[in-house]
Amino acid sequence: MYEKITPPTTGSRITFSNGEPIVPDNPIIPFIRGDGTGVDIWPAAQKVMDAAVQTAYQGKRQIDWFKVYAGDEACEVYGTYQYLPEDTLQAIKEFGVAIKGPLTTPIGGGIRSLNVALRQINDLYACVRPCRYYPGTPSPHKNPEKLDVIIYRENTEDIYLGIEWRQGSEIGDRLIKILNEDLIPATPEHGKKQIPLDAGIGIKPISKTGSQRLVRRAIKHALRLPPNKQMVTLVHKGNIMKYTEGAFRDWGYELATSEFRNECITERESWILSNKEHNSDLSTEDNARQLEPGYNALTADKKAQICQEVEAVLSQIWETHGNGQWKHKIMVNDRIADSIFQQIQTRPDEYSILATMNLNGDYLSDAAAAVVGGLGMGPGANIGDECAIFEATHGTAPKHAGLDRINPGSVILSGVMMLEYMGWQEAAELIKKGIGDAIANREVTYDLARLMEPPAQPLKCSEFADAIIKHFSD
Template sequence: MTYQHVRVPDGDKIALADGRLQVPDRPIVPFIEGDGTGPDIWRAAVRVMDAAVAMAYGGRRKIAWMEVFAGQKSKDRFDTWLPDETVEAFREFLVGIKGPLTTPIGGGIRSLNVALRQLLDLYVCLRPVRWFKGVPSPVKHPEKVDIVIFRENTEDIYTGIEFEAGSEGAEKFLKMFREAFPKEFGKIRFPDTSGVGIKPVSREGSERLIRAAIKYAIDNHRKSVTFVHKGNIMKFTEGAFRNWGYTLAEHEFGDKVYTWDEWERTKKASGEEAANAEQKAALASGKILVKDAIADITLQQILTRPDEFDVIATMNLNGDYLSDALAAQVGGIGIAPGGNINYVTGHAVFEATHGTAPKYANLDKVNPGSVILSGEMMLRYLGWTEAADLIVKGMDGAIAAKTVTYDFARLMEGAREVKCSEFGEAVIGGMDGKPPVTPALALARKRGASVSRQSSVSSRKATKKAAPKKAAKKKAGKRRK
C-alpha cells in the first residue's frame, strides 16, 4: 500500500505462515505515540525496548519503528481522529504498539481504542497482572496476584449499539420490540424515558476467546482456567458463554483439561467422593482445571484469595472491571500492560492501559511502566523472549532500588523520585545488574558529596574553635581546685 502521511522505514514485514509468526531480524513495527503524556512515555519506553533488543542480540536484531497517527495529533494535522491508512498500516504490518489516546468529543467514533480493536477484529484483550517486588500495594499479599485475563474484545455492550432515551432510534426500537414481544416489553418499567442498549454474545465469539485462553494455559503451564460470568441473571448471554466454554474445553482439549461439568456428572452418577477423587487424579496427571465463577463473587475473591485464579476468560465488561481491579492490587494501571490480539490472523496491537493524563503532558513526570511492559509483551509475542526477559529484569532492578516516578515514590519509604525519562534509564541500567544512575541521581550524589565536604570542613573548623575553649575550661578547673 502507498501511504500519504506515513514514512515506511527500511525493514521487513512480519508475516504469518502455517499459523505462526515469521519475524525478520529487522521487523517494521507501527507505533502511535499517544496523546497527553503519550510522547513523554513513548520516548522512555522505546529507549528501553531498543536497549533490550540490542543487549539481547548484540546488533543482530533491531526494530524498524514506523510512526502512524491517531488521536489528537492526527486530528490537528489531518482533521481526522483515526485515518484509514493507520488502520491499514496495522493490518499490513501485523504487530504494533500504541500509547494512550484521547476520547473524541462529539459524534462519530466513541473510543479510538475500541474502534481499532473492532476494525482489526482483535478479539482478545490480554491483560497479565503480576506484582513487582517493592511496588506499593493496598493489599497485604500482592505477591499472590499472578493472573492472566483473556477479555473478549469485540462483543458485549462494547459494540456500542444503544439508543438515547427519547430519541427517534429509541422510539422505533421500543415500538418494534413492543409489537414483536409484548410480554417482554411489559417488563420495562419506564419505557417512555428509557435508553436502550443491545448486548450481543455469540457462540463463535465466545469460543475463539476461550480457545485462546485454554491454549495459553497449556503452553505456559498454568494450573486453571476460570470462566467469569453473570450467567445466574443473564442466562442466554453470559450463561451461554459459560456453557459454550465447557463444551469447547471438553471437545477440543479433553485430554488436557478436567472441567467442573465433568465433576458434576460424576457426582450425579457416583457421588461426591468419587467426583473429588476423579478431579484429584486428573490434576495430579497434569491436566488443567477448567471452572467458572460468578462475576461479583470473583471481584471479592480476587481480593481475599487471588492465588485461586490463574487464567481468566471472560466477556468484555467483566474483563474491564476485573483488569483494573487487579491492577490496583499490584501498583495501578500506570504499570499495567495490555495487548489486543487476533490469534488466527496474527494481528496484535499492544497498548498503554491508562488514560492520557493531559495535566502532566510534557512534564516528563508520569510512570512509563505500562507501555514498557506492553513492549515486553510485544517482544514475547514476536518470540524475542531474551529481550522481553531483560525488560522484566530491568523493571525488577529499578523498583528494587526504589528508583521510581512520583506515583510510587510518594508511597515508598526511602524512594528516590525520578522523571519519566530517568525511570527508563534506570530500567536499562537494571538489565545488566548495574545500579541505576540517572542524571538526577548523579546530581543528587554530587550535591551530597558537596554537603559532605562542607560538613567535613565545618567540623574541622569547629574542632579548632572548640580546642581553646576546652583548654580554658581545664585551666579554670585547676584554679577552682
C-alpha cells in the same frame, strides 16, 4: 500507497499462520506515540525496548520503527477530526503488529473511542491484561504478590459493540414499542415485564463464535504456563443473564471439552473422578449425591440428569483422565463475576487465567491492576488472528504532558508483551529484570515514590528508563 507517512526503507513485515505471528529478525513495527503524556512515555519505552533487543541479540535482531498517527497528533497532521487516518489503519493491517501510547477521546461525532475502533476494525477479539506484582511496588494490599493472573477479555461484542439509542430517539422508541407490544408478550418466560417508555436502550450481543475463539486463545496460553498455573476460569453473570453470559460459560465448556479434550478437565468432572478415586465401589447415585448439594430434595428428572452426567464422565474420560491423571490437565472452571472481584483480593493465588466478556473484563482488569500497584504498571494487548496491537492501559493525563514525570511502566510492559508475542523472550526477560530491580532499589517515578515507606526520591520518566537499562547488566 500512503498519503503522509513513509515506511522504513529497511526491515520486513510480520506475517501470520494459523493465528500465530511469523517474525523476521528485523520486523517493521508501527507505533502511535499517544496523546498527552505520550510525548514522555513513548520515547522512554522505545529506548528501553531498543536497548533490550541490542543487549539480548547483539545486532542480530532489531526493530525498525514506523511512526503512524492517531488521536490529537493525527489531527495536527491530517486535519480537524481526522483522529484515525486511513494511513494508520492501512499500516497496521500491512505490518501486523503495532504498539501505542494512550489516546484521547475524540470530540465530535463519528468515533466514540479510538481504542475500541482499532480493536473492532482489526478484529482484535482478545484483550489480554496480565496483572503481576513487582516486589517493592506500593500496594494497598497486604500480600499483592499472591495475585498473578492474566485476564482474557472479549473485545468485539457485548455492550461495548456500541449499538444503542438515546432516550426519546425515533428508532429507540420504535424498538421499545416492538419489544413491549410484540416480542416480550410472545416470550412467556418474560411474564409481564415491560421496558420503560422513557428509557435509552442498548443491545448486548454475545455470540458462540466470539466466545469460543476467546476461550480457545486463553486455553492455548494456559498450555504454555507452568503446571501449577494451568487453569482457565470463565467469568460471567450467567445466573442472571442466562442467554448471553450464561451462554458464554456453556460455550466455553463446550470448546474445552471438544477441541482440548485430552488437555482439559472441568472442575465438575474432576469432582466426579475424585469421588470415584476415593471409593472405587461408589455407585453412580452416591457419586451424584456427593456432586450435587441438596440432591435428595431434587425432582426425579433432575436426579436422573445428574446421574447421566456422572455416567457420561466415567465412561468417556476415566481412561484418559481418571486415577489422578486429571491433576495434570488444564483445569477449566467458572465463577460469577461479582464473586471473582472478591476472590482476586481474598483468594488471589487460586486463579491464573480469567476469560470473560467485554464489560466484565474492563472492570476486572482495572480492579486487578489496582491490587498489584495501579494502571501505571498495567500492560495490555489486543490480539486477533492476523493482527495485534499492544498499548498503555492508562489515560492521557494531559496536565502532566511534557513534564517528564509520568510513569512509563505501562507502555514498557506492553512492549514486554509484544516481545514475548514475537518470540523474543530474551529481550522481554531483560526488561522484566530491569523493572523489577529498579523498583526494588526504589528507583521509580513520583507516582510510586510518594507511596513508598519512607517516600523515595522520585526519578523523571526518562531517568526511570535509564535505571531499567542500567539493571540489564547487574
